[in-house]
Structures are given as structure tokens and as C-alpha cells.
Amino acid sequence: MTSIISARGLTKRYGRTVAVDHIDLDIPPGRIVGLIGPNGAGKTSALKAILGLATFDGELSVMGKDPSRERAALMEDVCFIADVAVLPRWIRVWQLIEITEQIHRGFSREKCLEYLTHTKITPDQKVKQLSKGMVAQLHLALVMSIDVRLLVLDEPTLGLDILYRKQFYTSLLNDYFDEQRTILITTHQVEEVEHILTDLVFIQDGKIALEASMDEVEKRYVELMVRPEMAEKARGLKPLYERELFGRHIFLYDSAEREQLASLGEIHTPSVADLFVATMKGGQS
Amino acid sequence: MNRLLALIKREYWENKGALRTTPLVIGGIYVAFLLMSIFTTTHIDSDLYTFREAVRIMGEQAPEHRGMIMYQVMLGSSVLFTVVMSFVIFFYLLGSLYDDRKDRSILFWKSLPASDTLTIASKLITAMVVAPLTFFVVMILTHIIMSIIGSFMVLSADGNPWTLFISVSNPLKAWAMIATSWLAQSIWALPLYGWLLLVSAFAPRVPLLFATLPPLIFAILQTWIEFLRTFTLKNNIVGVIGNWMFNSPAILTAEVRDRHGEIALGIPLTKDFDHAVTLANILDRLFSLQMLAGLVIAAVFLTGALWLRHRATDN
Numbered sequence: 001m002t003s004i005i006s007a008r009g010l011t012k013r014y015g016r017t018v019a020v021d022h023i024d025l026d027i028p029p030g031r032i033v034g035l036i037g038p039n040g041a042g043k044t045s046a047l048k049a050i051l052g053l054a055t056f057d058g059e060l061s062v063m064g065k066d067p068s069r070e071r072a073a074l075m076e077d078v079c080f081i082a083d084v085a086v087l088p089r090w091i092r093v094w095q096l097i098e099i100t101e102q103i104h105r106g107f108s109r110e111k112c113l114e115y116l117t118h119t120k121i122t123p124d125q126k127v128k129q130l131s132k133g134m135v136a137q138l139h140l141a142l143v144m145s146i147d148v149r150l151l152v153l154d155e156p157t158l159g160l161d162i163l164y165r166k167q168f169y170t171s172l173l174n175d176y177f178d179e180q181r182t183i184l185i186t187t188h189q190v191e192e193v194e195h196i197l198t199d200l201v202f203i204q205d206g207k208i209a210l211e212a213s214m215d216e217v218e219k220r221y222v223e224l225m226v227r228p229e230m231a232e233k234a235r236g237l238k239p240l241y242e243r244e245l246f247g248r249h250i251f252l253y254d255s256a257e258r259e260q261l262a263s264l265g266e267i268h269t270p271s272v273a274d275l276f277v278a279t280m281k282g283g284q285s
Numbered sequence: 286m287n288r289l290l291a292l293i294k295r296e297y298w299e300n301k302g303a304l305r306t307t308p309l310v311i312g313g314i315y316v317a318f319l320l321m322s323i324f325t326t327t328h329i330d331s332d333l334y335t336f337r338e339a340v341r342i343m344g345e346q347a348p349e350h351r352g353m354i355m356y357q358v359m360l361g362s363s364v365l366f367t368v369v370m371s372f373v374i375f376f377y378l379l380g381s382l383y384d385d386r387k388d389r390s391i392l393f394w395k396s397l398p399a400s401d402t403l404t405i406a407s408k409l410i411t412a413m414v415v416a417p418l419t420f421f422v423v424m425i426l427t428h429i430i431m432s433i434i435g436s437f438m439v440l441s442a443d444g445n446p447w448t449l450f451i452s453v454s455n456p457l458k459a460w461a462m463i464a465t466s467w468l469a470q471s472i473w474a475l476p477l478y479g480w481l482l483l484v485s486a487f488a489p490r491v492p493l494l495f496a497t498l499p500p501l502i503f504a505i506l507q508t509w510i511e512f513l514r515t516f517t518l519k520n521n522i523v524g525v526i527g528n529w530m531f532n533s534p535a536i537l538t539a540e541v542r543d544r545h546g547e548i549a550l551g552i553p554l555t556k557d558f559d560h561a562v563t564l565a566n567i568l569d570r571l572f573s574l575q576m577l578a579g580l581v582i583a584a585v586f587l588t589g590a591l592w593l594r595h596r597a598t599d600n
Contacts, residue, residue, distance in 0.1 A: 053395060053598045072400035082392035082599070088299070089388060095298050102291035103397045139393075 002064075004029050004150055004182045005050060009058035012045045012206075019045040021206035022058065027199070029149065030179045031213075034193055035186045036276055037203035043186045046203070047154050050184075051080055063149060076105065079143045080152035087127045087135055094123035096142065106147035115141035115171075133164040140168060144176045151176075153185045157192070165192055172196075194272040202279050209279050218269050222258060224251045226265035234264050241278030252278045288399050292407035296381075297415060303373045304416055308423035311369055315362065315427050319434055333442050340444040348453045355454035357546040360562060361539030363424060363463045367470075368537070370420045374412045374474075378481035379492045381408040382594055387490075389599040401594045405482060405587065412478055413471035421464055428456065462536075462562060466550065469534035469567045476529075476579040479586030486593035500526070531555045532575070534567045 005027040012020040020042040027033055037043050048054040050062055052071030060067060065074045087096065093116075101107050116123075119137045127135060136157065143151065157165040173196050177183060187193055200217060202210040212220065226234050231249040235242065237260070239251035252270055253261065261267050270278070297304060326336055343351065382405070385391040394404070436446035481496060488495040500522055507521040531552045538549035538560070550567065553560035558570055570576060 048598060051396075053392070055596065071395065072398050072403075075396060075398035078396075080392075080396050082389070082396075086389050086392040086599075088385065088390035088393060090299055091295075092298075095295075099291050099295055100397070102294075103288050103399050105398075 002029075003027055003061075004063055005184070006061045007050075007059065010046065010049060010060050011057040012042070012049055012054065013057070018206055020049065020056070023203075023206070023208055025201065025208065025211070027182060027184065029182050031198045032177065032183045032185065032196055033199040033201060034190070034197040034272070035184060035201050035203060036190055036272070037186075037209075038280060041203045042206040043203055044154060045206075047080075047152060047184070047186060051078065051152060077148050078150045078152065079146050079148045080154065081136075081139050081143060081156045083155045083158050087139055089128040090126065092124060092126050093121055093138065096127070096138070097123070100142055100146070104146050107142075108145045108147070112141050112145035115144060115175075133160050136160055136164060136168060140171065144171070149181060151181065151183045153183065153187075155187055156185070157187070157189065165189070169193065169196055190273045190276060191271070197272070200272065200275075202276060204280055210275075217272075217275065220255050221270050221275055222253050222256055222261060222267050223270040223274065224253065224261045224265055224267050225249070226251070230264050234261075237261070241281055243277075250274075289403055289407055289410075292399060292404060293410055293415060296407055296411040300377055300411075303377055304411075304419045305423075307369060307373050308366065308420040311366055312423050312427035312430075315365075316430055316434070319431055323434070323438060336438070337442045337444075340439055340442050340449065344444065344449055351450060352453040352455060354546070355450055356459050357539075357548050359428060359454070359456065359459035360462065360536055360548045361546065362428070363536055364539045366420050366424050367467070367535050370416060370467075371474075371535075374416050374478075375481065377416070378408065378412050378478055379485050379496055381411075382482060382485035382590065382597070383488055383492045386597055386599065391597060392599050395598075401591055405591055405594060408482065409478060409587075414468075417464075417467040417471060421460075421467065424463070425460060428460075462564070465564060466535050466562075466567055469571055472571060473529075473532075473534050473576065473579070475583035476586065479583035479590070482590040483586045483593070486590040486597065528555055528557065529575070529579075532558050532570060534570045536562060 003026045005025060007023055007025040010020055010023040010025070011018065023046065035043050035046070045054065049056040049060060050067060052062075052067030052069075052074055055068055062074055063077055067074055091099075097109060097112055100112075101109050116138070119134065119141070121130065121134055121138055121141075127138070130138065140156075157168050160168070169192060172183070185193055185197075197214055199213045200210060201208060224234055224239075225245075225248050228247065228249060234249065234251045237251075237253065237256060239253050241252045243250050252274060258267060327333065330336070346354075385394055432451065436451070439446040439449055484492050484496040504522045508523075511521060531554050533551040535551070536548060537551050538547065538553060540547050548562050549560040550558075550562055550570075551560060557575070558573070559566045
């Protein structure tokens, strides 16, 4: 299987600061990958390199193309939403549709207008007259009407209320995603995307802290909740991370013996958010 | 080609105020002044006595002479359009690679499969062709409206507008001359356009300062060093830029001297080129060594602008 994105030793420096530090990454087609990391971990720098918006060191190939030299050609097969605020404010909706139609070969005006009928957006409105949520709807409608193989979303729902955020991901999953397409998402709101992701990439200090499919995560990681009296025993089994909640001790294990853990307390699959915290804290100690 | 057209359309939509409204305002000013002068005349002289006299005297002139005056009036009326258009293009180019970096919409534009070369080409074409075109269309409309108003005026003074000024004038010749001079000016101004695009792609903020300060500082240093060396103030960059402007192939001079109209290419203060408004003189400028040097400079600036645009993102 050929990778959609393949990076070897991808590095991005800003002066002396290293934002992305020799990353190796392979993203196969037909996946929804969450690129998750704390602020300043290098997510956006990595995305910008992938999208041909920044220079970088190392090897990077996106659908067989070098993004730093072939951005325009690459964009035939890639769409991205940087965040909700980047549509030009002066433009009218119909002008935006016309320009996209004339520049993007894979754009379908019918599809776009169809998506827009489900919103309050009208063709004659200017982007600056739309609310933040409506701009996000408009951008998503545009992007979903373009037939591409890779969609990159960088904090696409930043600053939107919960209704818009839910709707955003629902339409993305129901109307857009299929086996041929790959979606790469970065976000802080991990809880919202964890149910749609097929793969996780944690990034910390410019390095990859974890790269695994959700199936692997489910198999590898287990969370154990125990009463205080069992805590010492649980700690002995080398948990990645420990926290306390309502007087219970919660431990997170990597590749542990499930039956053994089950004898100590309740076990379940950790949420991505908990796994993230555990990985970040674990990586620091 | 389709993509380039789409990008040019974008420039037109984004700058509708500058590219369409501005020439309309100038045309409106011309028409308003004409109407005001008509009202003033009729107010002071309700029998139109003076005006009838003027029509009569003009009618006595030879047709060739009347044609010549019409030609000069038309060329002369283009000067205001030319000057305002130059300002419009100046500020348009200065913002063209800066505004979308400032409001981050560059991230949207760069998500489209249009190369940076095509983007810069669309901006340059807008400055060189689209702006002159919109100004030209509005100027022609202005000429037509003013002729209609003038005809009614002549009719009401019992004159015949057709024989008096319409049949003797050659509007196509005047319009062709103006269009040619504007297109020639687009080429002549390429070093400036290149510089503005470069600054627009580079400036972290206030592009106007970045566009004007470097030549100014350079000029001051040059003058100072020149003075220290020779104790004279000879040609420096200010002189070079001034000469370049005075030699422009656009009609920048229209004045009345000793009751004769004087129309000239550029500003007739230099002797490098003949300033008479002829096609040969326009071509003479385009095929000169100065122009060649200008094209080389423009190419350097444009390459720089492209290099910067390629690396530009939202911060």
C-alpha cells in the first residue's frame, strides 16, 4: 500500500528553535488521522510543510509530490481548512464558488449549492456578513464539493459553539469520508474527534510520541480503576500514568496483562484525552 | 488560462472600488463641471448672447483647426484620468501581495491549485491591462456624454453641433492615441510595478513606508557622498526617477499657452526624447536603452517578489 503522506527525517527550524525534529511518518490512504499535541508541539509547522506552505529539511512526499516545489500541482488533490477565519472577508459567496469552480477541476457546483441549502447562507452574502459558524459551514461546503484524496483540517472548529462543531464532524463523516480519502485533523478538542479517528499521532516537542491505529490503541492500552487499598499493587505493575478521581486511583498501562489487572479493579479502554495526558506526562518524566 | 482569468476576476472583484468607482467619479466630476458652467452661463446671460458669439466665432474657424482643437481637448481630458489611474495602480500593487497575508486569507488562496507565478501574473496584468481598460471605457463614456450635452447647448444657441464640432473631430484617432500611450506607459512603468510587488510581498507592515523609505534614504546618502566627493549635486536616484517620469509615454501635460493648447508626452523638461504626441515618439521610448535597463530591473524585482510569495504564509 502506498502512503498518502510519507516523511523521513522531516525537520523544520525557525532560527535556533527546532519546531519539527526529524519526524518519520507514514499515512496510508482511507484513514482519518488525528495529529494531536500541546501548543507549540510543532503540529502546525508539520502541516505547513505537508501543504507546501513552508520550507523544511528532510524528505517529504505527499502523494508522490514534493510539497515545497509542487504546491500548485499538489493542491489538485489536497484541500485544507486552516481555521475558520481565512476566507477572504470582502468576497461574496457566489464569487467564491465561481473562483473555486474555475481553479479547481474537481469542484462540483451542484454539490456545493446542495450543502449550502442546509444552511442560512445565501449566494449574495459577503463573508464578512457571516457569523463564525457560518464561515466554517461555507468553507466546509466548498471543500466537501471538491473531489480530492487528502483533506487537511487544522483546528477547523476553533471558536465555534458545540452545535456547529457536532454538525461539522457529522457531515464530514456522513457525506464526505470514504475508503479512497484520507483526512488529517489537528485539534485541541480531542473528545470531539476521538470517535471518528482511525489513527492517532501524538506529537511532543517536535517529535512523535505515539503513532498507532485506534485498534492498536484499544489492544495496547488499558485503564484500571482501583480502590486506594489496591493502589500500591497496581503501581507495582509499572503504569504509564496515575491519577486520582473521587477517591479512586486510575492507572494507565501499556501492553499489560488484562486478566491480572481485572483482578485488581475495573478495567476499560482509556479515552484519547487520557492517553494523551499520560503520554505527554510520561514522556516528560 | 481559465485559472488566470479566474484570478484576474478575483482582482477586479476585490478592487472594484479602485478600478471601477474611481474612474466613474472622475467622469462624474467632468460632467458636473460642464453642467455647472452651463448653469452659470445661462444664469448670467439668459439669452446666451456670449455663447452664441462663441459658437459663431468657432464656426468661422477652418474645419481642420476645429478638428485640431477637438483632438487636443480629448487628449487633454485624459490627463486627469491618467494621473488618478497611476495613483490607483500604485496603491493597488502595494497592497496586492500584502493584504491577504495580513488578513490570513492567503491560506485560502494557497489552498487553490494556482501557482505563485500565476498569482503574480494576475496582479501584474490587472495593473497593466485591467486598470487602463476600465479607466478607458469610463473615459469614452465621459467623452460621449459631454458631447451630447455640448450638442444640446449648441442647438439651443441655434448652432449646428454636427458641422460645428462632431463631423470635424476624429474621436477614434484620439482614443487610439490615448490607449496606445497608456499601454506604452504600462510597459514603461514595469520597473516601478516590479518594485511595488516586491515591497508588497516583503513588507511585514506599512508597505507604503517600505516602498518609499529605501529610495529616499538611498538618495540622501548618494547626495551626501556625491557632495563630499565633488562638492556638487549631480544626478542621483531622485534625478533618475524624475527623468524616468518626465520621459513617460503617457500624456501628462495639457495646458493652454498663448491661447494655444499644448499637449505633450510626459513632462517636456528633458531632451532625451521628443515630447510631441505621436506614435513614433511612443515607440521611440519603448525601443530605447532606458527601457531595456528598466526591463532588466523589473525582472529582478519580479523574481524577488515571486521568491518571497513562494515562502509567504500567514505570519
